[in-house]
Amino acid sequence: MDGVVSTQVGYTGGRTPNPIYRDVCSGRTGHAEAVEVEFDPDRISYEKLVEVFFAGHDPTGRGRKGVDDDSQYRSAIFYHGEEQNRSALAVKEKIGKSGRLRSPIATQIVPAATFYRAEEYHQQYYEKSGISGCPVR
Numbered sequence: 001m002d003g004v005v006s007t008q009v010g011y012t013g014g015r016t017p018n019p020i021y022r023d024v025c026s027g028r029t030g031h032a033e034a035v036e037v038e039f040d041p042d043r044i045s046y047e048k049l050v051e052v053f054f055a056g057h058d059p060t061g062r063g064r065k066g067v068d069d070d071s072q073y074r075s076a077i078f079y080h081g082e083e084q085n086r087s088a089l090a091v092k093e094k095i096g097k098s099g100r101l102r103s104p105i106a107t108q109i110v111p112a113a114t115f116y117r118a119e120e121y122h123q124q125y126y127e128k129s130g131i132s133g134c135p136v137r
Helices: 021-025 046-055 082-097 125-129
Strands: 004-012 032-039 076-079 108-111
Touching: 032 046, 032 076, 046 082, 076 082, 082 108
Parallel strands: 076 108
Antiparallel strands: 004 032
């Protein structure tokens, strides 16, 4: 997207320092698989990034492994500062009231914790695997 400077995948929101993929998949670290997005606020707003985040997945699901809120696949926004928190909450509320979704939004909006970069084979995974990627609605 125009305004996105860089992205990297990794793990955050858990209690285990320096996790690796195998650890996170165990479900015992508390970490979520996440994407860290560096962006230029003069070219794209944080609010727009949050809107794209909500459009790119089902925010009503609690993870691919059932209803466990501690799943590494949980839907979460890890914000930096109160301005981002307010923006994320406002977008979540707007989407929740829009009538587009059949269930309540399960996305967590929580303060950012330490971000641990995932192993290199996870970076740009779709490109490396020849997969076209997920469509953003």
